[in-house]
Amino acid sequence: MESTREVRPVVWRNRSARTRELSRWERLESPAGGVQGPALPSESTVHFVLDLALRIGEVQMSSGAGASDATATIIAVANSYGMPHCEVDVIFTSITVACHRGVDLPPVTSLRVVRSRSLDYTRLALVEQLVRDITRGRISSRDAHTELDRITSAPHPYPRWLATAAYAGMAAAISVLIGGGVVVALFAAIITALVDRIGRLLNKRALPFFFQQMVGGALATGSAIAIVASGVLPATVRPTLMVAAALTVLLSGLSFVSTVQDAITGYNVTAAGRTVEVSLMTAGLIAGVVMALNIAVQLGLPSVPLADPLPPSLPRLPLQTLSGGAAAACFALASYATPRAVIVAGVAGAAGAIGYGVLGLLGVGVVASSAVAATVIGFSGGVLSRRLRIPPLVIAVAGMVPLLPGLTVYRALFELAVERSYAGLSTLMIATSIALALAAGVVLGEYLAQPVRYGLGRLERRLSGPRLSGPLRPTKRRLE
Structure with a gap:
């Protein structure tokens, strides 16, 4: 019969990071004094x-x-x-x-x-x-x-129609953010709601997401072309903003933040997999938009002309701030976030929009402005979310959504498909740079928030970098 063993903590002389972790755990000692291993459960x-x-x-x-x-x-x-x-x-x-x-x-x-x-x-x-x-x-x-x-x-906390309405509201807010008026916001909301409902039907039939993005891009562009051809829009309305808002909504579901986070924290295989997924989904969106533009050219329909974004303006800054906050809150609602998270996401989106607007007034470029605004979003999310018990990921993703380059993407595709200009490639690279700057800025902001955030544990520092989800405090031992 085995003799009784005494449970004692082991005193380690080498205080490396791993042995400091192991020294918190009790070890079993044999009668001869040799260490047998940790007291694991069955x-x-x-x-x-x-x-x-x-x-x-x-x-x-x-x-x-x-x-x-x-x-x-x-x-x-x-x-x-x-x-x-x-x-x-x-x-x-x-x-x-x-x-x-x-x-x-x-x-x-x-x-x-x-x-x-x-x-x-x-x-x-x-x-x-x-x-x-x-x-x-x-x-x-x-x-x-x-x-x-x-x-x-458990089912989703909100009905699906509310998520569709939230996506429509998000498109309307983004159209106002980039310079649209009431008419543009209304049509952008209608187009986005149509795209979302049709996408849901395709998802129920297990259509691959590449083709869902392709259908969404074609529907968004084709609907705007049909509205322009009908002649119901006043001459002063810029229909490009409708397409840009709908494309921003379609881009919002892509995992830019987690892709960059995985690459920065050293999970290169996962980052490569996410990069392929994001690239494929974006390629589907591009294919749908280009297909709709080419069909319009072949049929002789009026295309949706390009429109430059409104220049930075101090009087428009309050409206841009409200629009950015509304777009972020609508995205959080469409993603079934809690009411508290929706409010905080709106605040983060407003902070990002006002930061981007102020930098534009100071003459900073779009890529640098996007990076700084996203850093503000990541920092505010990192500081506030843990105190309010909201995952920082919610604040980070929702807050950067209003700044996604939907208008720049459409400009690049229009230059390639309609104008047949190679300038579209450089414009597409600018859009890619903006997306990467947004994601990297969010991750950097979360990293900068680490010393400020209360209760930061050694676990986060040991796992190499900023964290957007999961525990931060050291764990306690509990044997079952």
Whole structure:
């Protein structure tokens, strides 16, 4: 019969980062004094906890969180339930976790495939609250599993028609932001609502997202061409802004922020996968717009002429601020964010819009202005969101949406498809630079917010860079 063993903490002499983490955990000592390994739970509990951690990571990845966020969350959940030696591998479409159990036992490995990717920020917020309860020792693994089942199986908090109305409101606000009036805002809202409803029908039939983006781009451009051909618009109205607003809404669903975040934090495989996805979705949008423009040229229909954005103006700055805040709030609402998150997203969008407008008045270029405005959004989101218990990802993505280069994208495609000018390539590169500047600025703002934010734990610094989702505090030990 095995003798009784005494549980004692081990005193480590080498105070490296990893040994400081391990020194918080108790070790089992044999009668001879040799260390045998960590006091891990039973094998069935290990499998159960790994499944729980993987499902939480899947929710984060499907909501657009970065690989570093999912990795930190999975490690925190596993540590909280008595498994300090876990390695996590995230490769965009799958998550693998291996729990090491010493040299005498084989590691327990579990894998989960991330299949669906949809925006439901209320679900993400509830999962983050569950992670906080887990890391603070407030809930057992069984109860956490039950709560996660309830969160993931619950319907969206708002009806689908409200999300469509929010997208329409977002298009109207963006059209005003870039210089449109009431008539342009009304038609932009109608076109966007039509695109959203048809896209939903195509999604129900499992049409690949590339073709959904293609149909959306063709519908947005074709609808504007039809409105121009009908002659119902006054001569002073600029129909280009309708297309630009609709394209901005279609661009808003792409994961620019998480792509740049993964690249910056060293998750290059995941960043490459996200880059391919974003590029393919953008290519579908470009194909749809170009197809509609070419059809209009072949049929002899009047195309939607180019229109320059209004120059920066101090009297328009309050209207731009309100429009940017309304567009960000509408996007958060369309993504099923909580009411508190919708309000904070609106504030972040207004801050980004006023920052962009002020820099424009000072003569700063569009790329630099976009980067600075996005940094302000990321910083404000990083400081406020944790205090208000809102995922920073919600504030970051929603706040930068009004600044997406929908008008620049349309200008590039018009120059390529209608004017047959190679100048469209350089314009398209400018649009790409703006999108990258926005995403990089948001990540930089979150990084700058780290010293300011209350309760920053060593976990975030150890995982190399800014975090837009998941826990920040060190975890507590909890054996099940």
